[in-house]
Amino acid sequence: MSTTLTSKGQVTIPKQIRDALNLGPDCSVDFAVNREGDVVIHKVGARPSRKPDRFESARGKADIKWRTDDLMALLRGEG
Numbered sequence: 913m914s915t916t917l918t919s920k921g922q923v924t925i926p927k928q929i930r931d932a933l934n935l936g937p938d939c940s941v942d943f944a945v946n947r948e949g950d951v952v953i954h955k956v957g958a959r960p961s962r963k964p965d966r967f968e969s970a971r972g973k974a975d976i977k978w979r980t981d982d983l984m985a986l987l988r989g990e991g
Contacts, residue, residue, distance in 0.1 A: 929953070 915923045925935065933955045935941065940956035 925953070 913926045913928065915926060917923055925941075929935075933941075933953070935955060942954045942956050944952045944954070946952055
């Protein structure tokens with residue numbers, strides 16, 4: 913699927929892409945270039961979800977205040 917760049921730098925997003933991203937009039941889109949040099953388009957507010965951080969749910973939940981020396985001793989199996 914290809915399109916032509918106008919003299920103003922505009923392109924028409926092909927219908928298949930608009931339908932796949934559920935784009936309509938006045939929708940905002942974001943463009944990026946990935947590591948391979950491909951242009952990627954995202955509907956604003958609908959970025960693909962990243963792999964969840966397995967530690968995120970535990971962050972800030974500890975109710976024990978560890979001193980660094982005590983924690984290191986525990987992790988090393990000392991005392």
